[in-house]
Amino acid sequence: MQHRGIVSFGAYVPRRRLARKAIGAANAWANPGLASAARGDRAICAHDEDSLTMAVEASRLALSALPDSAAIEALFFASTTMPFADRQNAGLIAEAVSLPSAIRSTDAGGSLRAGVGALRTALDGPGDTIVVASDKRLTRPGSAQELRLGDAAAALVTGSEELIADYLGGTAVSIDFTDHYRTSDSDFDYQLEERWARDEGVMKIIPPIVQELLDQNGTAGEAIAHFVVAGLGGRDAKAVAGRCGIPEGAVTPDLHANCGDTGTGHPLLLLTKALQSAAPGDLILVLGYGQGAEALLFRATGNIGKAAAMTGTDAMLESGVADDNYLRFLSFNGHVAMDWGMRAERDNRTAQSAFYRHRQTVTSCIGGRCTACDTPQFPMSRICANPECRQTDTQQPEPFADKPASVKSFTEDWLALSFNPPLVYGNVRFEGGGVAMLEFSDFEPGEVSVDAPLAMQFRIKDIDEKREFRRYCWKAVPPRSPSPQSKGNANG
Template sequence: MIGIAAHAAYIPRHRIERERIASAFGASALKGERAAVNFDEDSLTMAAAAVQLVLPAVSCDGLYFASTTPPHLERMNGSLIAAACDLDEDLAVADFANSLRAGTIAVGSALDSVAVSTRHNIIIAAADVREAPPESQEEQLFGDAAAAIAIGQEGVIAEFKARATVYDDFLDTVRRDKDERVTSFASKFTFERGYQESVLKAISKILSQTGLGPGDIARLVLPPVDQKSHVKVATKAGFRPEQVQETFFEKLGVTGSSMPLLLLSAALENAKPGDKILLVGYGDGADALLFEVTELIAQYPVRQPIEKQLKNAIQFRSYELFRKAREFFRHYDDGPQISNILYEKEESQNIRLRGTHCDECGTRQFPFTRVCIVCRNSKSLREVKLERRGHVFTFTTDALYASPIPPTVMSVVDLAGGGRIYLQMTDVQPEEVKIEMPVELTLRRLSEGGGMHHYYWKCRPEES
């Protein structure tokens, strides 16, 4: 049996009300709010967070990263995510890009690989941080998020049944190699000739291939282009509105290549054994993938339900702060220039997050050390993985540190399993920080410099 063995979504904690975006230009506002990255997040850090939510449930011997907005164009983003998750080096790693269908294309590739038994569990992580022109409708429509699913042969909670695909070289949304922002050809014609035509073809093909009718499908997962248009397409295909998966548009927005997998994760959170789920991805054509939920769904532990993440929000107080968070690292390039020699030397410590364990007294230390700080042992020390959670031992609020959104909370964290580490805190209001507060570690962009994005670990309040 081949299918989905694990799933998770990651939604950044920051939001901005669409009314704030509209009022900055005297424009009309869409309802609700959209999810937005903090200044230290990008598609890579969000994907890494989603993968870490999946990893406790499955092993991993393949990692695919899907995004139209990868931070590196000539460096394997998936390799950095794998290193941050401290995965083995014999992983099959690949990046998928250039289309909003990148996520579903990666899923199809993973299914093919697992089917020929070259890999047993492949995790697909999709994430996007798409930029729209200021004052455009897309600035309100877009949202930022990530999702991850694992395709495997064991512990399958949703069995793969069938797949259909169509391609279409049609102008809908476009971003050239020199562009920062998406160019949209949004119109009634674009919707009908692009989204509607491709999606209906893909759905028709897979229903014909399987001999099923719309009434046999428990949940249709359709990525939206706005609040309601996808439901109209579903009804044209013969589905009832209640069969269509909720898109959380008024709290989240349209999240690019991660949207199909995020909505699939939402559908699986509430699925029952025997449910047939039809997943559709759109972008320069359409993919349709059919899954059937197994009995194991009842035993699957959802670590961070989507509804819970949507409620745990921090509002940008102004449109200016929202833009500042998105623009800061685009224009800031004053960080250190780091040689590949130094990077190689410190990757295990700073990216894989490993420390030193003393076999004499059991003390764990970070950073690496040659002498145990407790028993002074220097002979029986070994490198170990550190836990990604802990609690605040002490902290200070620094108003002088150069940050796009001051003040910066600096914290000392006692890690579960041992070890103490000094970290910036993120995704938190300074007045909420307390001694003994449970925190989780999260990979974030720390600075820019020397033609590099510099990543390091921060901590944030643990989801309660």
């Protein structure tokens, strides 16, 4: 029987880190008790990010570790906060990362363990599959969840060759234990009493399923080197480990201090961290919890050293920027209606026929290269952009999303509409040729300069509130690198 397991991974955590003390201070008048828990930071999406854009970035990073992404046969997207209920989100992600159209794409949701469930489905099936899980959960202002939650995504590629971790098996149980819930027409979770949720749910559901998996593999709890369990908090996770005979030191840190609980993607996010700290032969037990539980067991292979070069959780957390602007956070999440002036009164209707015609450019960031003079250009057009060529119908598709780029010229426009002003846009110069006029994101006022390095990211272009449709595009952003320069401040 062919071995199945994990081939590569990628993690994406948004750049902004909202200081919890800013949340506590802003809500002290209504809930002074928040101050005692207002320590550390939580990762937050920018105004043009959501669960889908984060999933695209995590998927790109996971695919970048492969010699050829054309071998991918399926993409599974797990989330409880998908932007579309009836437009396949996984299919949009697949187009954004330029996967072949002849793949299976599936959305999975309904529970915070959907990410682990999707991973198991991929591992139990044939072929190379990318599994990505992501959530951007809204929280009620002044609630404990506002402090505890965070935004992020993680993706893993499963297959049968060049594995960094062998899949040894999995177990699952489905129990309609409702410790929290969110209806389809609600913005916020309804949370029940924590002690009851822990004593009757966590401590009675998880240990038996973990023990069953250990017994199936003839393994004792003390043999587990990395125990990945999300959404419980550090103290409860260690209590579960103790009940299962797993060493307390094996529990993977829950990232509460500088990220928060990121929902469906959190078990996979923690798994990337465990994989980067694993040694050959280490056993890794991953648990997804929510209306039941699902447990998976892996063994790190001799290839586990490759994980160090992949983009995991630590690299993302080290390249964040501090933010203490709580009002801006509320605006980003639609909790306050800012006055953006008459320019915000426009009709954002999407011309669907035109979008479909140009979706390679808009969704996949595909430009062209002239077969007559070898000039690259973005976007592709019938006529070559080279004034010395100008040949017609000589363009071949050329991907631009992964090309390094820099600022050729730019404008910071305080008069144009932006939900994170100013609107920054300009000419982007791509390495190897090609110039495009694009919108910038993630820059603070005064931060952009000519020749500054840029990277491309998939972001929300705008939202048609009247028809409840959101458009996406590619924008130019600062490259993510864990350097002192990247650890800036976003408190403008």
